Amino acid sequence: xxxxxxxxxxxxxxxxxxxxxxxxxxxxxxxxxxxxxxxxxxxxxxxxxxxxxxxxxxxxxxxxxxxxxxxxxxxxxxxxxxxxxxxxxxxxxxxxxxxxxxxxxxxxxxxxxxxxxxxxxx
Amino acid sequence: xxxxxxxxxxxxxxxxxxxxxxxxxxxxxxxxxxxxxxxxxxxxxxxxxxxxxxxxxxxxxxxxxxxxxxxxxxxxxxxxxxxxxxxxxxxxxxxxxxxxxxxxxxx
Numbered sequence: 001x002x003x004x005x006x007x008x009x010x011x012x013x014x015x016x017x018x019x020x021x022x023x024x025x026x027x028x029x030x031x032x033x034x035x036x037x038x039x040x041x042x043x044x045x046x047x048x049x050x051x052x053x054x055x056x057x058x059x060x061x062x063x064x065x066x067x068x069x070x071x072x073x074x075x076x077x078x079x080x081x082x083x084x085x086x087x088x089x090x091x092x093x094x095x096x097x098x099x100x101x102x103x104x105x106x107x108x109x110x111x112x113x114x115x116x117x118x119x120x121x122x
Numbered sequence: 123x124x125x126x127x128x129x130x131x132x133x134x135x136x137x138x139x140x141x142x143x144x145x146x147x148x149x150x151x152x153x154x155x156x157x158x159x160x161x162x163x164x165x166x167x168x169x170x171x172x173x174x175x176x177x178x179x180x181x182x183x184x185x186x187x188x189x190x191x192x193x194x195x196x197x198x199x200x201x202x203x204x205x206x207x208x209x210x211x212x213x214x215x216x217x218x219x220x221x222x223x224x225x226x227x228x229x
Contacts, residue, residue, distance in 0.1 A: 047158075047166065047209055049219040062218040063123075096165055100219075106172045107213040108156040112165035 002026045004097050004113035012091075014122045018084040022097030022113055023077075030055045030075040035100050037109065038071060038082045040093040048093075052100065053080060087120045094118075124148050124215050128208075128222035135227060141197040143225045145210035150190045154214035157186055157195045160224075161206045169208075170195065197227075205229060 008020035022036070029036065037052040051061035053071040061069050065084070073080045084091060094117050098109040125148040135141050145155065153173040158166035168177045170186040173193060183198040197204055210222040 046223040047211070047221040049217075049221070051217075060217050064218065098165075103172055103175075105152065106154040106156060107216075107219070108168055108171040108211065109158070109166070110168050110177070112167070115165050 002099060002111045004099070004111060006095060006097050006113045006116040008095075008116060008118070010117060010119060012087050012118060012120050014088055014120055016087055018082075018087045018091060018118055018120070020082045020095055020097075020116065020118070021079050022081070023079050025078070028075075029073060029078045029080065034110075035107075036071070036073065036080045037098045037100050038069075039096045039098055039109065039112075040091075041096070041115075042090075042093040045093075050082065050084075089120050089122070091120045092118065123218055124151060124212050124220050126210055126212055126220050126222040128210055128225045130225060131223065132226040132228065134229065135200050136229065137200055137202060139200045141200055141204075141227060143195045143208055143210075143227075145188075145193045145195070145222050147191045147193075147212055147214075149215075151212045151214035153189050154212055155186070155188065155193045156211045156213065157184075158209045158211065159204075159206045160209060166209060200227075 003025045005023045035052040038050040053059040068085045070083045094115040096115045097113045099111045100109045157170040160166040174186045207224045
């Protein structure tokens with residue numbers, strides 16, 4: 001059973017880069033067939049998918065981020081990471097790492113980290 | 123992007139009630155619709171995928187139905203542990219994956 005754990009600064013200054021890491025245990029990030037994803041939830045708001053990456057490096061992102069996001073995989077550490085440049089207060093949220101699995105008809109997020117709150121301040 | 127709209131945004135119910143939550147997509151998504159349960163301070167948890175397939179371990183009082191643009195999550199005989207926020211999510215046309223705004227089920 002996969003376990004995911006986010007880590008990174010809880011406070012980021014406006015205009016700087018928000019960087020988070022997700023550590024995966026209970027399985028190999030390079031051996032799995034799932035995609036690795038980041039999802040966030042602003043205070044009192046709904047969920048927003050940020051982007052996903054396969055262990056081969058194939059990645060795709062939410063266009064709403066206007067190319068500010070980059071997700072990468074480090075197979076040697078069994079981790080994947082998120083970098084979000086030019087952070088603003090609108091990026092203040094709980095950030096979750098997750099896996100998503102495909103069936104014949106859908107793709108859903110089946111394992112989640114506990115989430116980490118990142119506050120962007122001026 | 124496909125917009126997902128849930129209704130109601132919140133509802134009050136009692137233990138034993140039957141609860142229905144609706145999710146509407148801005149365009150047809152076939153049956154590529156998933157439901158999550160999120161309890162306060164915790165990550166979401168997958169309940170139902172592909173409109174109607176229960177994730178392993180999810181009680182049978184949960185059920186999902188629908189197709190195209192209109193979907194429903196039903197909880198039969200609401201239990202104390204079911205008080206939470208429920209989110210729908212589409213995977214038909216990506217990127218991006220999009221979620222509904224959530225429905226809070228409270229006493």
